[in-house]
Amino acid sequence: MNKHKIFSMAFASVYPHYINKAEKKGRTKEDVDTIIFWLTGYNNTDFENILKNKTDFETFFNEAPQLNPNVSKITGVICGYRVEDIEDPLMQKIRYLDKLIDELARGKSMEKILRT
Structure with a gap:
C-alpha cells in the first residue's frame, strides 16, 4: 500500500x-502554536528543532510526546471526511490538526478549540 x-x-x-x-x-x-502544542505535547524548544530539521509529518506525529487525551472530542468534517471516521491513524492525526486550525480561522474561542 502506498503512503499518502x-x-x-x-x-x-x-x-x-x-x-x-x-x-x-x-x-x-501563537494561537497556531498553542493548538499544535495542545494536540501533540511538544514544547517550544522541541518544535523549533522539528521546523529546523524539516521533520516529516509521519515522524512529527509518531514522535509526539503525547497526543492530547481529548482528541476524541474533535469531530466534524474536514476535506470532505468526518475526522472521527478516518481509519488511518496518522491521517486522522493530521486531519485533527487541520480541523483545529480551521476552527481557529473560523473564529472559535480557544477554550472551545482546545476542548476545555
Whole structure:
C-alpha cells in the first residue's frame, strides 16, 4: 500500500500555511502554536528543532510526546471526511490538526478549540 504524499512532507513546509490561514482571520502564530502544542505535547524548544530539521509529518506525529487525551472530542468534517471516521491513524492525526486550525480561522474561542 502506498503512503499518502503528505506523510513524507516536511511539517515546516506546511506550518507557514497554517499561520497564514489563521492570520488572515485575525488570529496569531501563537494561537497556531498553542493548538499544535495542545494536540501533540511538544514544547517550544522541541518544535523549533522539528521546523529546523524539516521533520516529516509521519515522524512529527509518531514522535509526539503525547497526543492530547481529548482528541476524541474533535469531530466534524474536514476535506470532505468526518475526522472521527478516518481509519488511518496518522491521517486522522493530521486531519485533527487541520480541523483545529480551521476552527481557529473560523473564529472559535480557544477554550472551545482546545476542548476545555
